[in-house]
Amino acid sequence: MSNVQEYIAALKASRKFGPQVVSHKTVSAKALSSRQFPDTLHPKLCDFLNTRGITELYSHQQQALSYVFAGEDVIAATPTASGKSMIYNLPVIDMLLRNQSGTALYLFPLKALAQDQLRVFSEFNEVLPEQKKRYAAIYDGDTSSYQRRRIREEGVPILMTNPEMLHLSLLAYHGNWVHFFNNLKYIVIDEVHTYRGVLGGHMAWILRRLQRIARYYGATPQFIMLSATIGNPAELAEKLTGRPSELISSSGAPTAEKHMVLLNPWDSAAYTASQLLEAAVKRELRTIVYTQSRKMTELINIWTSPKLGKLSDKLSSYRAGFLPEERRDIEQKLASGELYGVISTSALELGIDIGDLDICILVGYPGSIMATWQRGGRVGRAFRDSAIVLVAQEDALDQYYMRNPDDFFRRGVESAVLNPDNKAIMEQHLHCAAAELPLERDESLLTAQEVADSVDSLANQAVLLQSADGNIWFSTRKYPQRLVSLRGGGTQLSIINSESGEIIGEVDSGRAMKECHQGAVYIHRARIWVVQSLDFEAREVVVTGMKPSFFTRPMSNKNTEILDTRKTIMSFRGRVSFGKLKVTEQVTGYQKRNNSTQKLIATVPLELPEQIIETEGIWLDIPPAIKETLEKEKYHFMGAIHALEHAMIALFPLLVLCDRNDIGGISCPLHEQTEEATVFIYDGHSGGVGLAEESFDRIDELLQQTQKMISSCSCENGCPSCVHSPKCGSGNRPIDKVACLKLIDLLLSKNSSDQSEFSATDNARVLPDPTPQGSSSLRVQKQQRLGLEALPGRYGVFDLETIRSAEEVGGWHRAENMGISVGVVYDSELDGCVTYLEDEIDELIHHLQQLDLVVGFNNKRFDNRVLSGYSSYDFQQMPNLDLLEEISNHLGYRLSLDRLAEHTLGEKKSADGLQALQWYKEGRIDLIQKYCRKDVEITRDLFLYGLENGFFLFQNKAGKTVRLPMNLEPSIEKALAHASR
Structure with a gap:
């Protein structure tokens, strides 16, 4: 024994x-299954393996190598300790023996794995030619600046790194790695099963960006991927890389x-x-x-x-x-x-x-x-x-x-789920891709409709800037990669020790609401901390080390809105739908509970902002007859559906590879859209990561397993082993296990008739998609033109020139003291301009007050303040539209009228404000009138161009003429509404 x-x-x-x-x-033990070395393996490498006592390969190793040497992508999903590292090391060593310029990229999810595999790779050093100082190097966050430069200068052919470093350093600065990308032959991705959920969505886009950069430098690398045994390795590999792979899933290792x-x-x-x-x-x-x-x-x-x-x-x-x-x-x-x-x-x-x-x-x-x-x-x-x-x-x-x-x-192993089409993740990486190389209309990355729509969305937000001809998109930031967190969701907040000022960790904004609110007991690095303050603007959580006799539990309110129903089926007597949801949650307070007895000590209210995410989910509608039966028999119906929600979430990991913390839920005794009692379960990450959709296809199994789990628990009233949830926002109240068992028994019972127990196949009010099919400007060269119909009956465009400079009156904040030399108003009713001189300002003000809309360029912050020196009238109450304000709000920074006019209209200003001041001193009022009138005409033409075309044009810092999307209609409506109050 x-x-x-x-x-x-x-x-x-x-x-x-x-x-x-x-x-x-x-x-039981399993016998060895082995094969001969492939004929294509370099003879020196075969000899080296023989000297190490390796005369044959495991059958799965040989099968994988045959695919690799045939030029195919491979995914090997075999158990731990089955020799998977040979599957990628042998082709790479073979490449180095045959082609000294070839390169390979090894990607590991953890730094420790790279360290470990560098040791494995170094065992092959003696078979390699002595032409390089080193053939492999680790390039990660622990690599010093000096070593990073040495790795680049030496042209080390094998880089071992992680997703973060690839994202932040290699792709963002690809110009520093021309030789590496130009000769890239193999991309090795180890532990592929870890790339699921949010991280998987990010990884899928990082790999798309990597292939794009490789194509730019003329390389077409192969993927060699290794995974633990999972239910869908080939599907996971294809979602990650965007292309099919040959699967090896049967291990020959003993x-x-x-x-x-x-x-x-x-x-x-x-x-x-x-x-x-x-x-x-x-x-x-x-x-x-x-x-x-x-x-x-x-x-x-x-x-x-x-x-x-x-x-x-x-x-x-x-x-x-x-x-x-x-x-x-x-x-x-x-x-x-x-x-x-x-x-x-x-x-x-x-x-x-x-x-x-x-x-x-x-x-x-x-x-x-x-x-x-x-x-x-x-x-x-x-x-x-x-x-x-x-x-x-x-x-x-x-x-x-x-x-x-x-x-x-x-039970077999679960499927790993990721969603490359997650809009939030996709848009972040499209921004990064555009910063690495401008996006072009005809490139393969933009062929999918979802991607095309996201590019349009980014252009409308001025995150991307579209070229004048509409065929190229540029990034507005040089290195947006720094703003993307691959493993977290949302903004990262620093956790700060109040006593030392030391940053002891990070937490994302979503978790901070529930775990790091003021007064929360938070455990970090095996120490207990109490949160003193949570500051979202400063992005910090201040904590103090303590040993309280209590722990805290957040309390929250949630509501769910159905945005889009994509599919609906009947599951036993229930109606189940899958679609897009908007979930609004607000942490309203927290409970203090005794560490030993878990008894409630106190309830403390909090005022925190709402969290809103759009995600994917499933929802189960309960037939009215079942609800009536439970209520008639005096069961607690809300306690029943609440318990059912918890139990279904607890068993989600039976179906898909996830943690229960990846899932959220809410129970409604009567939802306003479904008009039924409804249980919602949704992906807890913005945009959805595919978990809800996977469960929708297996909803019958989920309901049956839920019944089995609840009924087999020996507790009487519900416990953590069946229907209680450790993260329930209402403290597991109300929960009724007995009522839940009755509910699910009725749900799974046979319907007395073949007719649906619902009044309609789908009562959910489905909101229309805000983006009509085919509206993408990538596919249909069509602008959303607002047209002149957005204009009110009488509008005007206004500008003025001053007598004194800001310096002369003591600063821009004293604009009311600058005086007016000339004011010009274009009046649409007259279809012409009216000029007012220094002694006619009262008439100018009266004219402006007659207009339905006053358009200017910096009129709110400057021109109106100058006018205020002549009248007690509140000029901000006029129906003002400030084009400079619109541009600044949309773009994040200001553009000059001259810069816009030159590229949008092909015109330039005739002078500037300083020249106008000099003319006033010289008594050349005629020149000031001409200059001010020209500015008004340019502003008017720019305004009308934006209305008709939906964008302005300007030259960015890279010297490219790009579009600035500009939808002026909402601002016009807002100005009119403001003036009418």
């Missing part, structure tokens, strides 16, 4: 732990026998894991414990170490927050066998080489079958027996598997 088998036998025989073991299964134990503890999961870890280390079994929080990692270490006696130095924790050199030291000690045990967060889930381990203890279900086997794959290498022990927590999904262990072992 091996040590692992003895450990499992002792666990099951224990009087304490034996009864806690819910299930024990043995995964595996030893592996034990899988499900344990439902009597004590807390963390304390139980500590005891199991102690027993393993004392047997000198090399053990890894995975936890779901940094705090739990440290607690298990603190509890376990003192019990190990002289073996206490054989145990270590490992998590984010450790210095890089500390993590490298722990990894080295694990790989060498110096450490017997490590307690880690998911930081050690990915393929960092930590040697041959025996036992994996999971503190809580990792959230997916994929992650469970990925973490469990860290043990049992070198064909040694191993064991995985899953210690359940109170969470609904954990307890579901404890009550249904056979379902755990039957």
Whole structure:
């Protein structure tokens, strides 16, 4: 009997732990399946492998190499420790042996993986020609400026980096990497399964930008992608790269026998894991414990170490927050066998080489079958027996598997979901792409309708500037990449220690509302902090280290609006729809609860701004007959649908690869649009990441599994193992488990007739898409022309020249003292200009008061203030339209009238304000009249051009003539409405 088998036998025989073991299964060993080296592999490389005792390849390695050498993209989705690094290292070494100028880009989601793979790559150094100082280098945030310059100057052919560095440094500064991109042959993407959800959406666009830059330099690189075993590797790879890949999913690597134990503890999961870890280390079994929080990692270490006696130095924790050199030291000690045990967060889930381990203890279900086997794959290498022990927590999904262990072992790995068409993410990266190379109408990146519409949207926002001929789009910023957070959502806020002023971390604005509001108890780096202030404008959260006797829980209100219903089906007796939603949420306060008893101490109100996101979701309409039945039988209907919402969200990870925190929900006893009782479940990220759509296609399964989970829980009134949610904005009130069971039993029961129980197939009021089909200017060269019909009956264009300069009156803030030498008004009723001199200002004012609309260029901030020196009348109450204000609001900065006129109208001003002041001193009023009249005519023509064409033209800093979208109709309406009050 091996040590692992003895450990499992002792666990099951224990009087304490034996009864806690819910299930024990043995995964049988698997034999080796090998193949010969491909004929195309360089002979020197074959000889080198032979000297290392490698005479054949695993069958999946050989299959992948055959695709690579045939020029195909590949995605290899095989278990941990199946030799996937050979799939990309061998073709790259082969390339270097045959083509000294070839380059390859290795992308890893974590810095530690790059460090690990650099060590693996260095083992091939002796087979490479001695023509370069180094063939591979890490280029990430830890690389010094000096080393970055050396890497570029040496022309290192293999760069190992991460998505952030590719996004911020390589693509943004591609001109510094001409040789690298010109010769790029392979793009290696490791741990592809991690690129899902928000990060996956960003990664899909980074890879599209990467291919675009490569094409610009004449390269057409191949993708070599590696993934853990997931349900849809080929689909995921295609969504990431935008092109199909050959799939390798059957592993030829041998595996030893592996034990899988499900344990439902009597004590807390963390304390139980500590005891199991102690027993393993004392047997000198090399053990890894995975936890779901940094705090739990440290607690298990603190509890376990003192019990190990002289073996206490054989145990270590490992998590984010450790210095890089500390993590490298722990990894080295694990790989060498110096450490017997490590307690880690998911930081050690990915393929960092930590040697041959025996036992994996999971503190809580990792959230997916994929992650469970990925973490469990860290043990049992070198064909040694191993064991995985899953210690359940109170969470609904954990307890579901404890009550249904056979379902755990039957269930296949989940599909990874991402949405490359997420509008918010797409627009950020289109902005970045335009900054790297101007976007052109005919390029392949812009062929999809969704992309074309997003380019139009960005141009209308003046984020992108369209060329005069409409065929090219330029970025308004030089490096917008710095504004994009790949792994977070929204603006990042700094968390600041109030005592030291040190920045101890970051949090995105969405999480800050719920977790970092004033008074919140926040745990960071295993320390407890209390938030003193939350400042969105300053982008900071100020915290103080404390040890309060309470924890906090946010309270919030939500409402949901259906923007677009895309598809509707019947699921049992319920009607289920998928579409676009607008979710408005506001944190209204928080609860203080006792740490020990969890009893409510106090409720504190808060005044925080609303959060509004547009996302994708599903909604379940409850038939009126079911609602009537529950109410007639005196069940709490709101408690029933609220509990159903929580339970469905808890089981979402059964269907798709996600965390329950990626999902939001709301229950409505009567929704104003559906006109029914409705349960909404939606993607918690702006634009949606594909989770809701994936669940829509499996809604029957979700409802059935929800019924099974709730009915099998032994509690009476509801608990965290079934219908309570740890993030409920109303503190799990009202919740009624019994009513929920009755509701779902009725939902899944057979309808007494074949007729729909709803009054119509779909009562949801669907709002029209604000962008009509085919309106994109990328596809249809058509401007949204407002036309002269937007003008009121009598409008005027106005300008004036002053007697004194700002300097002479003591500054621009004293414009009322500048005096007027000449004023000119174009009157549409007269279709001509009227000139007023210094002694006719009263008549000028009277003329302006007769107009339905007064148009000017800086008239609100300057001309009206100059006029105020002549009258007590409030000139801001006139129906003013200020073109300079419109431009500044839209563009973010001001443009001169001369600059606009030159490129929009092909005209230039005849003089400037300083020249007009000099003319006044010389008594040349005639020249001032001529100059002021010309300015009025230019302003009028510019105004009319904007109305007719929907844009102005100007020259940007790069010297390109570009369009400035300008929809003046809303501003005209606003001016008229303001004046009528």
